[in-house]
Amino acid sequence: MEKIIINTQNAPSAIGPYSQGVKVGNLVFTSGQIPIDPKTGELVTGDIEKAAEQVMQNLKAILEEAGTKFENVIKTTVLLSDINDFGKVNEIYGKYFVSEQPARSCFQVGKLPKDALLEIEVIAIVE
Numbered sequence: 001m002e003k004i005i006i007n008t009q010n011a012p013s014a015i016g017p018y019s020q021g022v023k024v025g026n027l028v029f030t031s032g033q034i035p036i037d038p039k040t041g042e043l044v045t046g047d048i049e050k051a052a053e054q055v056m057q058n059l060k061a062i063l064e065e066a067g068t069k070f071e072n073v074i075k076t077t078v079l080l081s082d083i084n085d086f087g088k089v090n091e092i093y094g095k096y097f098v099s100e101q102p103a104r105s106c107f108q109v110g111k112l113p114k115d116a117l118l119e120i121e122v123i124a125i126v127e
Helices: 048-066 083-096
Strands: 003-006 021-024 027-030 073-080 103-108 118-125
Touching: 003 048, 021 048, 027 048, 048 083, 048 118, 073 083, 083 103, 083 118
Parallel strands: 073 103
Antiparallel strands: 003 021, 021 027, 027 118, 073 118
């Protein structure tokens, strides 16, 4: 099976030796996205709702570049710097997963890259 690297200018460039996403067969695996604005390269800080919105927009751009969409996401992993933000993040997350929600794991972690408030990665089907 061929491995295809996914790269778009509409999501932040990788800040290390990894790809924004990888497509294998009919699956795409995204790297975890933190709330970096791809236009400015700046991290969204201080407001968990704005940070969550940026992360979801970054994921949307990667999914679109891979030829898929949120409706085809089958698994997500959400990492939070503070589990008390779960409700606010869930509200933003729910705007993108309206029906046939994917399986999900959510964890509070000690620290995220660039001291981000959250990071989300997804696995999706490419039709």
